[in-house]
Amino acid sequence: MSQGNTHVSQDPAGERASCTVLEALNRISGKWAIGILLNGSHGPARFTELERAVPGISRRMLTLTLRNLERDGLISRTVYATVPPKVEYRATAMADELHSSLTALTTWAERHREMIADAREAYDREHGTPAGADADR
Amino acid sequence: MSQGNTHVSQDPAGERASCTVLEALNRISGKWAIGILLNGSHGPARFTELERAVPGISRRMLTLTLRNLERDGLISRTVYATVPPKVEYRATAMADELHSSLTALTTWAERHREMIADAREAYDREHGTPAGADADR
DNA sequence: CTGTATCCCAAAGGATACTG
DNA sequence: CAGTATCCTTTGGGATACAG
Secondary structure, three states, rough: OOOOOOOOOOOOHHHHHHHHHHHHHHHOOOOHHHHHHHOOOOOOHHHHHHHHHOOOOOOOOOOOOOHHHHHHOOEEEEEOOOOOOOOEEEHHHHHHHHHHHHHHHHHHHHHHHHHHHHHHHHHHOOOOOOOOOOOOO | OOOOOOOOOOOOHHHHHOOOHHHHHHHHHHOHHHHHHOOOOOOEEEEEHHHHHHHOHHHHHHHHHHHHHOOOEEEEEEEOOOOOOOOEEEHHHHHHHHHHHHHHHHHHHHHHHHHHEEEEEEEEHHOOOOOOOOOOO
């Protein structure tokens, strides 16, 4: 806020910042990454455990998201060569640091959930947006 | 996107949390929302200013993103009936609170940027993922 | 200046079936 | 148990042209 920046012209304090935030978001983007990250942050979790802990996720998306998180170094994957196979996933230290930011986001969402719902309702009432309004095509 | 959760059975430590985070993320999701939010947070900005401040954005996406943010009560839109028309956008108080969380995310991203890049490189070297590997189809 | 309207493509994600 | 493979639908978003 109090940055004394009264007008926006070219790069000033926005391009670089938004770019960085975009980078941050790109890693945790997708419908499931965060749910997985939060679940994996309180102890190791197995594939099926995650599948149950993140309701609605498909095996495919769980695998894909897990792989991406692993690739970025946010999740570690440990395979135990037992039978039946056992694989443990857990958040890395780097992801643990992210966790607090995610929590901040959660807190914000909880605090403003109703306010946002009201804002939407009001908006849709003023501008006739019938809940299924198509912004695109 | 808006279906996913068919029914909520219990609450296996994470469901509620991940759901809330998802809600948070859904409002600021998309390629441009955050850049706009950050730019609108240090004073009112006009349409064209934002267009220039967020490099790469198209008129269409700027409009769409702005409308969604307005709908959620994160951006206020003020029209001056002058000629030529003038419209000012600015982050609301609610969005200002989000701003700090976004900043936390930015900070995290900056601190770990290299580490993540290295993790990717390492991963791609071990598992032969030739930079353009297609996770899907 | 501030948008809208189309068209089109690519990516995300769901459903389902099969496997070591 | 822990995934893969395929197919298909939906959504995000770029390009471009038109308009109040």
